[in-house]
Amino acid sequence: xxxxxxxxxxxxxxxxxxxxxxxxxxxxxxxxxxxxxxxxxxxxxxxxxxxxxxxxxxxxxxxxxxxxxxxxxxxxxxxxxxxxxxxxxxxxxxxxxxxxxxxxxxxxxxxxxxxxxxxxxxxxxxxxxxxxxxxxxxxxxxxxxxxxxxxxxxxxxxxxxxxxxxxxxxxxxxxxxxxxxxxxxxxxxxxxxxxxxxxxxxxxxxxxxxxxxxxxxxxxxxxxxxxxxxxxxxxxxxxxxxxxxxxxxxxxxxxxxxxxxxxxxxxxxxxxxxxxxxxxxxxxxxxxxxxxxxxxxxx
Amino acid sequence: xxxxxxxxxxxxxxxxxxxxxxxxxxxxxxxxxxxxxxxxxxxxxxxxxxxxxxxxxxxxxxxxxxxxxxxxxxxxxxxxxxxxxxxxxxxxxxxxxxxxxxxxxxxxxxxxxxxxxxxxxxxxxxxxxxxxxxxxxxxxxxxxxxxxxxxxxxxxxxxxxxxxxxxxxxxxxxxxxxxxxxxxxxxxxxxxxxxxxxxxxxxxxxxxxxxxxxxxxxxxxxxxxxxxxxxxxxxxxxxxxxxxxxxxxxxxxxxxxxxxxxxxxxxxxxxxxxxxxxxxxxxxxxxxxxxxxxxxxxxxxxxxxxxxxxxxxxxxxxxxxxxxxxxxxxxxxxxxxxxxxxxxxxxxxxxxxxxxxxxxxxxxxxxxxxxxxxxxxxxxxxxxxxxxxxxxxxxx
Numbered sequence: 001x002x003x004x005x006x007x008x009x010x011x012x013x014x015x016x017x018x019x020x021x022x023x024x025x026x027x028x029x030x031x032x033x034x035x036x037x038x039x040x041x042x043x044x045x046x047x048x049x050x051x052x053x054x055x056x057x058x059x060x061x062x063x064x065x066x067x068x069x070x071x072x073x074x075x076x077x078x079x080x081x082x083x084x085x086x087x088x089x090x091x092x093x094x095x096x097x098x099x100x101x102x103x104x105x106x107x108x109x110x111x112x113x114x115x116x117x118x119x120x121x122x123x124x125x126x127x128x129x130x131x132x133x134x135x136x137x138x139x140x141x142x143x144x145x146x147x148x149x150x151x152x153x154x155x156x157x158x159x160x161x162x163x164x165x166x167x168x169x170x171x172x173x174x175x176x177x178x179x180x181x182x183x184x185x186x187x188x189x190x191x192x193x194x195x196x197x198x199x200x201x202x203x204x205x206x207x208x209x210x211x212x213x214x215x216x217x218x219x220x221x222x223x224x225x226x227x228x229x230x231x232x233x234x235x236x237x238x239x240x241x242x243x244x245x246x247x248x249x250x251x252x253x254x255x256x257x258x259x260x261x262x263x264x265x266x267x268x269x270x271x272x273x274x275x276x277x278x279x280x281x282x283x284x285x286x287x288x289x290x291x292x293x294x295x296x297x298x299x
Numbered sequence: 300x301x302x303x304x305x306x307x308x309x310x311x312x313x314x315x316x317x318x319x320x321x322x323x324x325x326x327x328x329x330x331x332x333x334x335x336x337x338x339x340x341x342x343x344x345x346x347x348x349x350x351x352x353x354x355x356x357x358x359x360x361x362x363x364x365x366x367x368x369x370x371x372x373x374x375x376x377x378x379x380x381x382x383x384x385x386x387x388x389x390x391x392x393x394x395x396x397x398x399x400x401x402x403x404x405x406x407x408x409x410x411x412x413x414x415x416x417x418x419x420x421x422x423x424x425x426x427x428x429x430x431x432x433x434x435x436x437x438x439x440x441x442x443x444x445x446x447x448x449x450x451x452x453x454x455x456x457x458x459x460x461x462x463x464x465x466x467x468x469x470x471x472x473x474x475x476x477x478x479x480x481x482x483x484x485x486x487x488x489x490x491x492x493x494x495x496x497x498x499x500x501x502x503x504x505x506x507x508x509x510x511x512x513x514x515x516x517x518x519x520x521x522x523x524x525x526x527x528x529x530x531x532x533x534x535x536x537x538x539x540x541x542x543x544x545x546x547x548x549x550x551x552x553x554x555x556x557x558x559x560x561x562x563x564x565x566x567x568x569x570x571x572x573x574x575x576x577x578x579x580x581x582x583x584x585x586x587x588x589x590x591x592x593x594x595x596x597x598x599x600x601x602x603x604x605x606x607x608x609x610x611x612x613x614x615x616x617x618x619x620x621x622x623x624x625x626x627x628x629x630x631x632x633x634x635x636x637x638x639x640x641x642x643x644x645x646x647x648x649x650x651x652x653x654x655x656x657x658x659x660x661x662x663x664x665x666x667x668x669x670x671x672x673x674x675x676x677x678x679x680x681x682x683x684x685x686x687x688x689x690x691x692x693x694x695x
Contacts, residue, residue, distance in 0.1 A: 050546070050581055050582075052581070052582045053581050053582060053584065054584065054585060057584060057585050058584075059577075059579065059584070059695055060692065060694065060695050061541070061543065061549060061695050062508040062510070062539070062541040062551075062695060063507070063508050063541060063543050063549075065500070065508065066500065066506065066507075066508050069449050069500055083689075083692070084657075084692050085692060087691060087692055088691070088692045088693070088694050088695075091416060091442065091444065092451070092694070094443075094444070094445075094446060094449045094450060094451050094500065095445075096413070096414075096444065096445030099413065099444055099445065100410070101413055102413075123658065123687070222656070223656070224623050224624070249582065250582055250583060250584075250585070252583060252586060
């Protein structure tokens with residue numbers, strides 16, 4: 001009897017604690033990681049996409065509708081990155097709080113200085129994002145802007161704990177400032193190293209760490225590598241003496257391996273998101289991992 | 300009644316082979332014309348290569364573009380146009396080679412206000428009898444976004460949730476031809492109704508997705524239903540259950556039921572069951588996938604007071620994505636006719652689909668159709684789907 005009372009009491013406490021948490025659904029795990037950094041134990045976050053999944057192509061499974069229906073906050077990368085799967089999920093979520101314009105809707109791209117904003121758009125150019133390149137979380141300084149956007153929403157939803165969120169935001173920004181110096185200094189002597197990448201998702205990382213992306217294996221964004229494109233890349237690599245090809249976890253290695261074999265280059269697969277590999281547990285690990293991987297092929 | 304191809308006389312065989320060669324040529328010609336677009340990419344590639352080479356040779360440093368905040372916002376709705384072009388060879392009839400533009404679908408969709416979204420779908424289709432194009436309103440709906448208790452209401456004209464496949468637009472279905480049971484029991488593109496749909500997410504202790512839909516209104520006239528001469532309404536219910544078996548695989552099980560008025564101003568009632576299994580590896584989800592879907596329905600048509608005819612329909616298909624842009628599939632259909640005893644139609648289909656991008660789908664389908672109420676036939680259909688504009692993503 002005594003044990004039963006304790007169990008019931010524990011369950012009650014647990015359920016009260018769960019109830020008081022802000023339920024957050026994010027589209028990608030990087031946003032989840034930053035939300036957890038700012039919200040601490042006050043938030044219960046879930047990411048729809050995994051870290052090793054192409055965020056452009058996620059199946060809008062009905063089980064995600066269930067998560068969104070119960071969410072207090074929804075955080076999206078925005079810039080139409082998730083245009084193929086977020087609208088049907090939000091339309092079916094039946095949750096006013098997280099609809100665009102709702103108090104729990106967070107577009108993490110607000111105030112991000114965008115790169116590659118097209119002046120005209122034509123689908124003949126491939127999958128062009130009309131608002132600019134959406135892979136902005138791959139610059140850790142943009143992580144601070146994302147964190148600020150998430151903080152604003154948390155403070156709006158739970159003003160009682162605003163000071164707590166503010167303290168965590170400050171700590172997050174300080175950690176970024178410290179870590180970014182560490183990452184930049186490690187890669188400093190490889191500044192302006194020319195690289196080939198599979199898909200056009202590294203401009204923010206390139207800008208931050210001083211790489212020079214020469215070309216892409218995809219002939220146009222979203223179009224799979226063609227023989228003519230691969231031949232062109234092999235020619236460029238030989239002519240320019242380029243040695244590095246950057247792949248992403250969700251592209252098969254056939255094309256990158258073929259180019260490497262024929263050009264004498266090396267393939268490095270960088271993580272595009274938290275959780276891409278088991279060792280990448282948070283937003284800081286993401287850059288630790290990528291910097292380490294780049295150093296291993298540069299050296 | 301059914302005569303297999305191998306039992307034909309040699310003259311007949313030659314005729315059939317010649318017809319097949321003609322239609323194959325036609326299909327190849329179509330494919331070539333469409334794939335010519337891909338070749339133009341190659342030309343663009345080489346131009347790009349020349350530009351790139353000349354740029355690299357001159358070694359002129361290009362200043363990085365200044366960051367821009369974002370494009371101008373717009374309140375325009377999402378507008379898309381989707382074309383459906385077909386070529387067909389059928390072993391039935393004298394005129395058995397066709398090449399035609401089947402349908403243009405124009406969709407306009409947007410959020411209305413913070414509480415609802417709207418969707419309008421117009422189709423410009425070819426009349427199979429006189430060949431003329433005519434415009435029609437296929438769907439026009441207002442969908443609530445913010446009702447309490449996980450409820451959602453849809454008002455207007457729409458494809459109701461009877462069976463799983465019925466709600467799909469033809470371009471979103473894996474195969475070119477809709478399942479025979481849908482065509483025989485309703486119409487070529489399924490069941491449409493005008494009225495209201497209310498759905499709710501049912502909370503359950505296991506936290507799996509369970510949605511109950513209830514729809515009420517009037518059906519468009521079709522093979523089973525006709526509300527034109529009566530005040531009877533059409534009632535439909537659909538319960539959808541969805542389970543994630545693993546990160547890579549899911550299964551959905553649904554049951555449906557409807558009751559409405561038939562052409563005799565008597566009742567027609569139907570029940571349906573659907574099962575869909577999907578496998579898609581999360582990490583490489585754009586390269587490989589597998590879908591198996593099976594549905595069945597039973598229909599009871601009252602033909603006079605106290606007398607009713609039962610008929611059945613079912614189909615099962617699989618589709619496998621063998622690489623990023625290529626899919627193969629096979630389907631078997633069985634279907635009777637509503638209100639017709641001992642009617643029987645069996646169709647075997649094979650599918651090859653190539654998708655250069657998500658905006659263009661080229662498909663080739665072979666069908667062998669055996670019927671006990673009309674001559675059997677074989678057909679080969681080529682279809683090119685091509686879309687422009689912003690088209691709302693389809694539900695899972």
